[in-house]
Amino acid sequence: MTMGSDMTETIGAGFLVRWLAAVAEDVDREADRLTELDSAIGDADHGANLRRGFAAVTETLAKEPPASPGAVLTAAGRQLISTVGGASGPLYGTLLRRAGKALGEDGEVTRERLAEALGAGVAAVAQLGGAQVGDKTMLDALVPAVEGLRSSYGAARAAAEEGALATVPLQARKGRASYLGERSIGHQDPGATSSALLFAALADTAVAEGAA
Numbered sequence: 001m002t003m004g005s006d007m008t009e010t011i012g013a014g015f016l017v018r019w020l021a022a023v024a025e026d027v028d029r030e031a032d033r034l035t036e037l038d039s040a041i042g043d044a045d046h047g048a049n050l051r052r053g054f055a056a057v058t059e060t061l062a063k064e065p066p067a068s069p070g071a072v073l074t075a076a077g078r079q080l081i082s083t084v085g086g087a088s089g090p091l092y093g094t095l096l097r098r099a100g101k102a103l104g105e106d107g108e109v110t111r112e113r114l115a116e117a118l119g120a121g122v123a124a125v126a127q128l129g130g131a132q133v134g135d136k137t138m139l140d141a142l143v144p145a146v147e148g149l150r151s152s153y154g155a156a157r158a159a160a161e162e163g164a165l166a167t168v169p170l171q172a173r174k175g176r177a178s179y180l181g182e183r184s185i186g187h188q189d190p191g192a193t194s195s196a197l198l199f200a201a202l203a204d205t206a207v208a209e210g211a212a
């Protein structure tokens with residue numbers, strides 16, 4: 001395995017189904033931590049919201065496996081929107097649906113195209129939630145992660161983790177945590193933390209598939 005060995009590996013529908021199954025597992029394992037973070041600056045439901053959402057995603061994809069990478073992301077996004085009541089459901093749902101739309105019907109895509117598609121998804125999240133980097137939201141992890149994915153899966157994972165950690169000293173300007181004003185300072189944002197899980201699972205999946 002060498003740096004950049006994933007340049008030529010392509011991503012099919014199965015790869016993305018296995019990614020989302022890995023996300024469901026990671027979210028399940030980390031649900032208590034996500035809820036703890038959300039109890040400090042929110043309403044203590046982020047772990048439960050995502051556990052319910054990604055379990056439903058996994059079930060849907062297993063029942064009716066979509067034929068293309070784009071269709072996988074579109075189906076997953078739709079499921080998140082209909083299953084998760086909190087802010088994170090529509091936001092993550094929009095991320096995946098918009099990315100799915102950007103991938104179209106192609107049967108195989110490159111990592112670079114996935115990065116581009118997720119970039120379109122992240123832009124849609126910013127538009128829907130009216131937030132930008134520095135507002136202490138999931139965007140603080142998503143924006144650098146997608147940028148990192150242009151280089152490698154490992155870079156995406158590291159950038160997302162760094163972005164999530166960087167939310168600690170910030171004051172929240174969007175979402176429930178913003179109601180706390182200065183008291184939101186000193187806590188890691190739950191959504192940025194779950195976004196880092198998404199990209200850690202993507203890097204793990206790439207390694208398991210021999211794509212990184």
Ligand code: ADP
Nearest residue numbers: 046086087088129131137138174175190191192
């Ligand atoms: P809720 O806030 O409705 O309880 P969750 O607890 O599931 O929903 O998700 C909270 C997370 O959602 C926050 O930590 C933040 O990262 C993200 N979030 C909230 N509002 C916004 C927004 N306007 N833009 C981007 N992300 C947001």
Ligand code: MG
Nearest residue numbers: 042043045046
């Ligand atoms: Mg919450």
